[in-house]
Every structure is written in C-alpha cells, then in structure tokens.
Amino acid sequence: MSIHPIDYRYGSKEMRGIFEEETKLQLMLDVEAALSRAHAKLNHIPEEAANEISKKANTKIVELERVKEIEEETKHDIMAVVKALAEKCKYGGYVHLGATSNDINDTATALQLKMALNIVLKDLKELEGILKKLTRENIEKVCIGRTHGQHSIPTTYGMKFGGFLDEIRRDIKRILEAKESVRGKMAGAVGTMASFDDGIKLQKLVGEDLKIKMAKISNQIVQRDIYAEIISSLAILASTLDKIALEIRNLQRTEVMEIAEAFGKKQVGSSTMP
Known part of the structure; x- marks a missing residue:
C-alpha cells in the first residue's frame, strides 16, 4: 500500500524498483551466491556446490511467496531466505x-544504496548540464536582485543560475563521497570472523565478486554512521532542490512573472480554474 506520494506519483519507476521486495530478495540471493563462490575458491566447499547455489540463487527459482511462507513459520526474514534457497x-x-x-x-542494502545513488548522480549530472547551459545563455540578461524579498540592485540571470550550478556541484561531490562510504560485511555474528577459516580473505573475495567495498x-552490523552520512548528503541535496524550486515559484507569480x-x-494546473 502506498503511504507517500513518492511511492506512486513522484518517485521514478527506476528508483522504486530498487527498493521493491523482489529486488531486495534477489540481492540477498546474490550475496549468498557470492559467499558460496568465495568458500569454493578457498576450498571450504566443493566447487559444484557453489555452482549449484549460484544457479539456484534467483527469484525465478526462490520465489518471494515461498520466502514469506517460511517467514510466517520462523518469524525471521533472513532465515526464511536461507531455507528457501537451501530447499532448492x-x-x-x-x-x-x-x-x-x-x-x-x-x-x-549496500548494493541497493549504490544503485540508488548512481541514479541520483545520473540525474544530478543532467541537471548540472542544464544549469551550465542556462548560466552561459543568460550571463548578460539583467534582472532585479532581491534581498529579503525586496528590490535591491541589478544582477543577471547568469549569476542566479551560476549560483545554483555551483551548489549542485557541491551536492554532487557530497553524494560521490557518500557513495564511496558504502560498505558491506561478511564477518559473522559479532564481526570477529570466527565462524570462517581465512575470514579476511573470504570477505575480500565476496566484496570483489559483488564489486563493493567491505567494512x-x-x-x-555495518556501522550506521555510514547510513547517516548518506542521509545527511541527500538532505542537503533536497534543501538545494527546494531552494531552486521555491525561487522559480516566486519568480513566476502573476505579479512578478519573470520566468515560467x-x-x-494539454496540461492543466487546476480542476476549477482556467
């Protein structure tokens, strides 16, 4: 059930797809498969075992409905995934x-975050290009400057768009740094790797297989300051986008109508007004 407009109206299909249950299940199966391949490379398990696990680690075989059935019994989401894969x-x-x-x-989750941040970065690079073009095209287009909402001295739209561009570039830098901080883990119940032989090597192999850095x-768990950094960077970005949107909204008021x-x-802005 949708509970937020981002779930059904404003969120992109591409972004929503990353956080659907089916996608999360597939990514967990991918991790299980990578773990089995790492064990095989270190001669902990037979290679044919890793091959079979990798082949069966697919949501077309390990179905979400079956995972949910097992979870109803076990009351444990990850154990349900393990059992659903193992029985196949x-x-x-x-x-x-x-x-x-x-x-x-x-x-x-780390794989999801990387995928999601890649979409954000792709969209930001597109926005950067648009703002760069607008800055160049309007570098000499004079407009009134405002301070505290009041007329001040003249400025240019090139300056206005250039300011947005500069801020978006800082946002891109922050998102890139946040993406770089994303980490997975394969270290056992308390992080000591005591349940693995050659734990450091095994974790490294899993990370290389999945193309993700490991803690x-x-x-x-992976320490949550990593998630906090990502959320903080996205919050700053949201503030930037809100500022740009609010400026456009104010400048297209009927009594101002500088931009639109x-x-x-065939678009309409109201169900009652023309």
Missing part, C-alpha cells in the same frame, strides 16, 4: 555457511 539445492547445507543475518542483509571492522515553468499544450 542439492548442496543446501552449504548455503549461508558461517554467515550471520546482517552479513546478508547489510551487504544487500574493515564491524560487529553484528514549461507547460504542455
């Missing part, structure tokens, strides 16, 4: 070998 495999006993729940969950030190949003031929 001849070598099911090797599934999840030595791992803890958040080795799977947090690493899958140098963790406990049960694009408006389609």
Whole structure:
C-alpha cells in the first residue's frame, strides 16, 4: 500500500524498483551466491556446490511467496531466505555457511544504496548540464536582485543560475563521497570472523565478486554512521532542490512573472480554474 506520494506519483519507476521486495530478495540471493563462490575458491566447499547455489540463487527459482511462507513459520526474514534457497539445492547445507543475518542483509542494502545513488548522480549530472547551459545563455540578461524579498540592485540571470550550478556541484561531490562510504560485511555474528577459516580473505573475495567495498571492522552490523552520512548528503541535496524550486515559484507569480515553468499544450494546473 502506498503511504507517500513518492511511492506512486513522484518517485521514478527506476528508483522504486530498487527498493521493491523482489529486488531486495534477489540481492540477498546474490550475496549468498557470492559467499558460496568465495568458500569454493578457498576450498571450504566443493566447487559444484557453489555452482549449484549460484544457479539456484534467483527469484525465478526462490520465489518471494515461498520466502514469506517460511517467514510466517520462523518469524525471521533472513532465515526464511536461507531455507528457501537451501530447499532448492542439492548442496543446501552449504548455503549461508558461517554467515550471520546482517552479513546478508547489510551487504544487500549496500548494493541497493549504490544503485540508488548512481541514479541520483545520473540525474544530478543532467541537471548540472542544464544549469551550465542556462548560466552561459543568460550571463548578460539583467534582472532585479532581491534581498529579503525586496528590490535591491541589478544582477543577471547568469549569476542566479551560476549560483545554483555551483551548489549542485557541491551536492554532487557530497553524494560521490557518500557513495564511496558504502560498505558491506561478511564477518559473522559479532564481526570477529570466527565462524570462517581465512575470514579476511573470504570477505575480500565476496566484496570483489559483488564489486563493493567491505567494512574493515564491524560487529553484528555495518556501522550506521555510514547510513547517516548518506542521509545527511541527500538532505542537503533536497534543501538545494527546494531552494531552486521555491525561487522559480516566486519568480513566476502573476505579479512578478519573470520566468515560467514549461507547460504542455494539454496540461492543466487546476480542476476549477482556467
């Protein structure tokens, strides 16, 4: 059930798809498969076991409905994934070998975050290009400057768009840094890797397989300051976008009408007014 406009109207299909249950399940299965391949490379399990687990780690085989059935019994989301995958495999006993729940969950979340931030960065680069073009095109277009909403001295639209451009570039830098901070983990119940032989090598292999950096030190979970940094960077970005949108809104008021949003031929702005 949708509870926020981003869920159904304003969020992109591409972004929503990353956070759907089916996608999260597939990413958790990807982590389980990568774990099995790492074990095989270190001769902990037979190669054919890793091959079979990797082949079966697919939502077309391990169905979301079955995972939910098992979760109803176990009351544990990750154990439900493990059991649903294991029951499809001849070598099911090797599934999840030595791992803890958040080795799977947090690493899958890290993959989601990387995918999501890549979309944000793609859109920001597009916006950067638009603002760069507007800055150049309007570098000498004079307009009244305002301070505290009151007329001040003249400025140019090139300056206005240039200010937006400069801020968006700082946002891009922050999002890139936040993306760089994303980490997965494969370190066992409390981060000591005691449940693995060659734990450091195994975690490295999993990270390389999934093309994601792994936490140098963790406990049960990947530390949440990483998530806080991402949320903080996105909050600053949202503030920038709000400022740009508010400026456009104010400058297209009827009594100002300096600029206007694009408006389609069949588009309407009200169900009652023309």
